[in-house]
Amino acid sequence: MSQPPKILLSAGMIQGGLSGVGRYVVELANRMRKFDTIELDLAGFDADRHLFPDFEDAQWISIPASATSGVQNVLWHQFKLPGLLKQHAYDLLHIPSYRRIVACPQIPQLVTIHDCAPFRLRDKYGVLRGIFGRQLSPWLARRCQAVLAVSHFTKQDLIDFFKLPEDGIEVIHNGLSREVYRPQSPESLSAFRAKHGLDQPYFIFVSRLEHPGKNHVRLIEAYEAFRQSCDCQIQLVLGGAPWHGAEVIQQRVADSPYAKDIMMPGFMEEAELPLWYAASEALVFPSLIEGFGLPVVEALACGVRVVSSDSGSLPEVGGEAAIYFDPHSVPDMTHAMEQLHAESPEQAQARIERGLQHAASFDWDIAAKLTCQSYLSALIVKN
Structure with a gap:
């Protein structure tokens, strides 16, 4: 093509940038906007402009x-x-969520699929949404010129559940903003703790308050068992905006004998999120299923130890830096927290160094470049 191809990326499902898909679209779009090999436009809500x-x-x-x-x-x-695609003469459409795949776009279409949750967590969605995810979405995905997965775990799920050919799926890991997620200075951490009244050590879980998929209730039970077995005053911070089933989590916190030590500060702005991580003893990430698991990489990059579920993509994302547990087992989760707490200063520092090294392999700039290359490859194949 004499002119750079004209690409439309849909941002119509990013939920104000608060979700994992939202972060994905915001990070990629703002980087690819600067590329001269493509002409990128967005479709989205004016509230997200x-x-x-x-x-x-x-x-x-x-x-x-x-x-x-x-x-x-x-x-x-x-x-x-579809009418807007024709009106504006786009060459390729990028849909970053399988539920929005267009059946008849009339131009090449690339889709990013983050997970296959409707197959893995059948109780997560209502009947209609579950049927859509399990029956219609695989058919729609097979109509796309290219499919991106954010992890090798998700790629395997797409082969198993969506019945997509292995050679038709490209894995491009989510990235990390290095200028944001990095170790913090002692002065910054001291000021941050004073601002939020954090006068005790704490474990942190960063995720929207969603039940049962994010597994908050078992985490609270494991934390209670940890506190009973450990002569310490470590608090638990559950950071995230309320979502489906949040009332179950909130009630479980209220009923806990350690309720006064469980903090729920709500949605955490990205400007302060690295400080929330860096000021903590560890990130505890108990999610039942993740297509990627951004908080794990973010915490590691901030020099924080991670205790994580061994489900889904999380071992892939956490590598050898994290301590893993069965997310369905409260005793196993408790034991992992005890194991981390028992580490010597030398063991803890070695784990932190492994985490920093592992997190260095994730980069949004690299993800943006690879995604752009996928656009161009899809157009070459089509032509």
């Missing part, structure tokens, strides 16, 4: 606010978006 400051108005397609609900959002992508 501020997340993409380098995009000009001519590069932004507004999705009407009436399409914020799940069903209306899917319908907009299926029936309104």
Whole structure:
């Protein structure tokens, strides 16, 4: 092509940048905007426009606010978006969520799939959404010119559940903003603790308050058992915005004999998130299923030890730096927390160094370049 290909990336499901998909789209789009090998536009809600400051108005397609609900959002992508693709003469469409794959886009389509949760956690979704995820989504994915997975675990799930050919799936790991997620100075940590009244050590879990998928209830039970067996005053911080089933988690915290030591500060702004990590004793990440698990990499990059579920992609993301447990077993989770707490200063420092080295392999700049290459490859194959 004499001109760079014109790409449309849908940002119509990023939930204000608060979700994993939201972080993915924001990080990639703002980097690929600077590439001269493609011409990138976005389709999204005007309420999210501020997340993409380098995009000009001519590069932004507004999705009407009436399409914020799940069903209306899917319908907009299926029936309104194809006409806009033709009107603006796009060469390729990138959908970063399998639930928004367009059945008949009339141009090459690339999809990023983060996980196969409807197959792994059947209780996570309602009946209709579950049927859509398990029956219709695999058919839609097979109609795409290219499929990206954010982990090798997700790739294998796509082979097993979506029945996609192995050579048709490319793995591009999520990245890390190195200028943001890094070890913090003692002065910064001291000021941060004083600001938030953090006068005791704490374990932290960063995730939206979602039950049962994120496994908060078992974490609270394991924390209670840990406190009973350990002569220490370590607190538990559950950071994240309320989501489906949040009331179950909130009630379990209220019922805990250690309720006064369990903090729920709500959504954590990215400007302070590295400090929340770095000031903690460890990240405890008990999720039942993750396609990637960004907090694990973020915590490691901040010089923090990690105790993690051994489910899904998490061993892939945490590497040899983390201590793993069965997320369905409260005793196993408790034992992992005890194991971390019992480490000597030398063992703890060695684990931190392994984590920093492992986290260095994840980079949003690399992810953006590889994604751009996937765009160009998909167009070459099509032509």
